[in-house]
Amino acid sequence: MGQGSSSVSEEPGRRRTIRDVAKAAGVSIATASNALNGMGRTNAETRERVRRIADEIGFRPNALARSLLTxxxxxxxxxxxxxxxxxxxxxxxxxxxxxxxxxxxxxxxxxxxxxxxxxxxxxxxxxxxxxxxxxxxxxxxxxxxxxxxxxxxxxxxxxxxxxxxxxxxxxDDAQGARLAVRHLQERGYRRILHITGQEDYLAARLRAEAYRDLAGEQAEVMFGAWSEEWGHEAVRRLISSGRPRPEAIFCGSDEIARGVIDSLRDHGLKVPEDVAVVGFDNWQVVAAQTRPPLTTVDMELKxxxxxxxxxxxxxxxxxxxxxxxxxxxxxxxxxxxxxxx
CATH class of the missing domain: 3.40.50.2300 (Response regulator)
Structure with a gap:
């Protein structure tokens, strides 16, 4: 960097300018500007040197000037x-x-x-x-x-x-639902119930359709709210109906699944010994803290x-x-x- 770099470093506290960068790098102001903004025909070696020196001396480009330029x-x-x-x-x-x-x-x-x-x-x-x-x-x-x-x-x-x-x-909601149902089927569960959210949600319909395709004649969908309360209520209705108990329950959300698990416990049923449960969302604050921790579908939101x-x-x-x-x-x-x- 030579003398240009040392003269810059001797002035602490002053805002660095494009002129300082150019002087420290031994190039013209126009070349320094082109290198920092990725414009012009600056070669790769010069561009890298200018950017490195700008970082070393603490130069921050003016955002307004940059926006006007680009x-x-x-x-x-x-x-x-x-x-x-x-x-x-x-x-x-x-x-x-x-x-x-x-x-x-x-x-x-x-x-x-x-x-x-x-x-x-x-x-x-x-x-x-x-x-x-x-x-x-x-x-x-x-x-x-x-x-x-x-x-x-x-x-x-x-x-x-x-x-x-x-x-x-x-x-891909349908693909996610298939992951959940196939996982249960591969573990030997056959009577699989689907408890999910409101039917007017596209995601609920897509997941339910994929579930029905795999569950076959025994498929049953219970639509309701996207809440723990609905999970509690759905299990209460199921138990009080006297229908055969499902071997597994695929839930449309982790919140519903948490309500389902709590309600199953309230009715003297253990998870997964009596009924297996799968959720949808992988909402960490819910899924990891559920008792037992919840198997669930991650939508890969990040x-x-x-x-x-x-x-x-x-x-x-x-x-x-x-x-x-x-x-x-x-x-x-x-x-x-x-x-x-």
Whole structure:
């Protein structure tokens, strides 16, 4: 680095400039700027040296100047109706993982399904000149509370189904349900009951259809709320009906499964000795703390967010991204509720 580097280091506390970087690297200001912004025809060796020196002397590029140069703000917005973050937080972690190494940040905006709040968030994001927007929801078939179809920037949908012209990333609910049912069947269970959430949810219908395809003539689905209370109530109804007890219960969510297990215990039945139970979500705070710990389907939400983030990166760079729905595979997390140690 020579004399340029030492003269910079002798001035502690001063904000470093592109001029300092150029002097320390022994290049012109234009070359230093091109190297840091990935523009021009700077060779790889010079680009690496300039970036290393910039890091060593503590140079931070001016975000406004960079955005004017590249015509990008290097930020995106995430709009969600998931107020409590159960689904959005792991997806946002995946989005950030895809963006962070490219100098792109994300603004997370929760709408609580309020159209007015959603519009305010959207206008704020557009005022910040974000490069794109990712929309996520708590159900696949939720219509966004604000119109995202006419924006001048790209929109990607994650855990929400967008228009045919937009990239959409969702978990493969049917494949996840098949994982659960096949796991039970492979362990010798035949009479398998499905207790799940509301039938007007697309995810509930997809999982139920996949379950029916594998369970055959003995298939029975009990639709209800996505709650522990419904799990309790469903088991109470089952016991009081006098029908043959199922050997296993496949639940549409971990919350339902927790209610099912508690209710089975209340009726003197042990899990998994009397009835095996599988959940859906792999919500750690529920699944790992259930007694016994719950075998469940993981929707791989972080990977889903990462894929949405990568798609957004390509779109903001003008690269082609296939529109339409991409279904990402789920995985099965085995714990003791099916008899595994």
């Amino acid at each position: 015509r990008r703000s290097h930020s995106i917005g995430i709009i969600t109706n998931d107020t409590y973050g159960r689904l959005t937080l792991p997806m946002s972690a995946g989005v950030s993982e895809a963006l962070v190494d490219h100098g792109v940040s994300a603004f997370l905006c929760a709408t609580n399904n309020d159209p007015r709040l959603a519009q305010l968030h959207l206008e704020a994001l557009l005022d910040k000149q974000v490069d794109g927007i990712i929309f996520t929801a708590t159900r696949l078939d939720l219509t966004p509370p604000v119109d995202l179809t006419r924006l001048p920037i790209p929109v990607v949908y994650a855990f929400a189904i967008g228009p045919e012209t937009a990239p959409t990333f969702i978990p 990977e889903l967010g990462r894929r949405a983030g990568l798609a957004m990166l390509d779109l903001t760079r003008g690269l082609p991204v296939a529109p339409g729905i991409t279904r990402l595979p789920c995985s099965l997390v085995t714990r003791r509720s099916c008899g595994l140690a």
